[in-house]
Amino acid sequence: MAVRREVSNLQATQLGFESQVILNSLNILDHLTPRLQELLRESKKFKEANNFNCCRVRKGMIFLRKSEASEVIKLNKIEHLTALQKDE
Numbered sequence: 199m200a201v202r203r204e205v206s207n208l209q210a211t212q213l214g215f216e217s218q219v220i221l222n223s224l225n226i227l228d229h230l231t232p233r234l235q236e237l238l239r240e241s242k243k244f245k246e247a248n249n250f251n252c253c254r255v256r257k258g259m260i261f262l263r264k265s266e267a268s269e270v271i272k273l274n275k276i277e278h279l280t281a282l283q284k285d286e
Contacts, residue, residue: 234258237276244279 210219230238238253241260245253252263262271262282273279 230255230258234260234274237273237279240276240279241273244283 209217211217234255238255238260241253241262244250245262249264250262251265251268252261254261258274260273262273263269264271271278271282273282
């Protein structure tokens with residue numbers, strides 16, 4: 199795990215994929231459970247689709263923020279993100 203930051207330097211062919219495969223967002227998130235990794239991925243998609251300013255992880259929680267001046271929205275399960283989508 200000490201070299202997990204170097205994973206971004208890997209090439210697709212090193213992992214057995216064809217060279218055309220893009221690996222621009224490859225990360226090892228050993229501090230997140232698979233459920234939270236999924237929530238983080240969906241939260242990042244939501245952030246981009248809805249022009250949110252920030253999506254972060256801290257102490258096992260995922261946080262979204264619409265703008266620098268807006269309140270932080272705390273997410274810890276996919277239902278929170280689903281409810282937020284209905285509000286948008």
